[in-house]
Amino acid sequence: MKKFIFQAVRMVTLLIAISILSFLMMAKSPVDPLTAYIGTNSTISEEAKEEIAEYWGLNEPPLERFLAWAGNTLRGDFGESIVYKQPVLTVIKERFRYSLALMLIAWLSSGILGFLLGIGAAVCKDSVLDKTLKMVCLTFQSAPTFWVGLLMLSIFAVNLGWFPIGLAAPMGKVASEVTVGERIHHLVLPSVTLSILGIGKITLYTRQKLLEILGSEFILYARARGESVWQIVKGHGIKNIAIPAITVQFASFSELFGGIALAETVFSYPGIGSAVTAAGLGGDVPLLLGIAIFSAIFVFAGNLIANILYGIVDPRIREGVSHE
Incomplete structure (x- = not known):
């Protein structure tokens, strides 16, 4: 039982660490999600860009985005893929x-x-x-x-x-x-x-x-x-x-x-x-x-x-x- 508890704690700790590190690397990435979504040569208006950013939560501070994602994940909702438009x-x-x-x-x-x-x-x-x-x-x-x-x-x-x-x-x-x-x-x-x-x-x-x-x-x-x-x-x-x-x-x-x-x-x-x-x-x-x-x-x-x-x-x- 002790070994099982240790393995469970170890796994949870590993998942938390991986989540934080992965999010930090993406936050520091030179790739702009909004630009990647609409394309570099897009001619849509600034209002439309703001609506898209708001829809995907791209205009929120990184910490708020991560906490929102973590809260949803704990409830079993991993969010929606921006690229594939699917859960x-x-x-x-x-x-x-x-x-x-x-x-x-x-x-x-x-x-x-x-x-x-x-x-x-x-x-x-x-x-x-x-x-x-x-x-x-x-x-x-x-x-x-x-x-x-x-x-x-x-x-x-x-x-x-x-x-x-x-x-x-x-x-x-x-x-x-x-x-x-x-x-x-x-x-x-x-x-x-x-x-x-x-x-x-x-x-x-x-x-x-x-x-x-x-x-x-x-x-x-x-x-x-x-x-x-x-x-x-x-x-x-x-x-x-x-x-x-x-x-x-x-x-x-x-x-x-x-x-x-x-x-x-x-x-x-x-x-x-x-x-x-x-x-x-x-x-x-x-x-x-x-x-x-x-x-x-x-x-x-x-x-x-x-x-x-x-x-x-x-x-x-x-x-x-x-x-x-």
């Missing part, structure tokens, strides 16, 4: 269902492939495979998300024509007529882009941890008993590197949210990431704050799941189990 929760709901499929595919594929490649690189230390994997992983680790996305577009969409250039479905087709295969076809390039960026870290981390285990004394004893390399990896290595791998994998939630905004913008994918970009360029404070809170809850839930999995992988660290 913030509606925008998040519609956009997140697209992003969820993209993030899950990228997260699972990067975790599984990174774990397997890390094991292979450690077992084949200093081989051609190991050196090649390290070089490729380090290259993609240092590559910006938008650069990898543009590279994928240029090669596989423009030059080879294997995949569509963007969007989540064929252009001009009614949503009810779009097949599952067509949606998967549009998901491939953005999901591969996000997967590549996550595979590198997990591969290198798994490789390093497994090398540390393979160099320990109890592994030397296992070798003396006649166990093969794969028997050692299966019986001793995987269990000992599972918890560090889970930690890195679930810690990548926050990075995944950061990368998805750029990836969805490059591929014109209508997910939560592209909504963040549109809200930032349009000075849409209610939508940005709503997405920030939603993202924080999502990442917090991922870390909580990781803590639960620790006890499943290693029963010794479960709650209530004595280590004495």
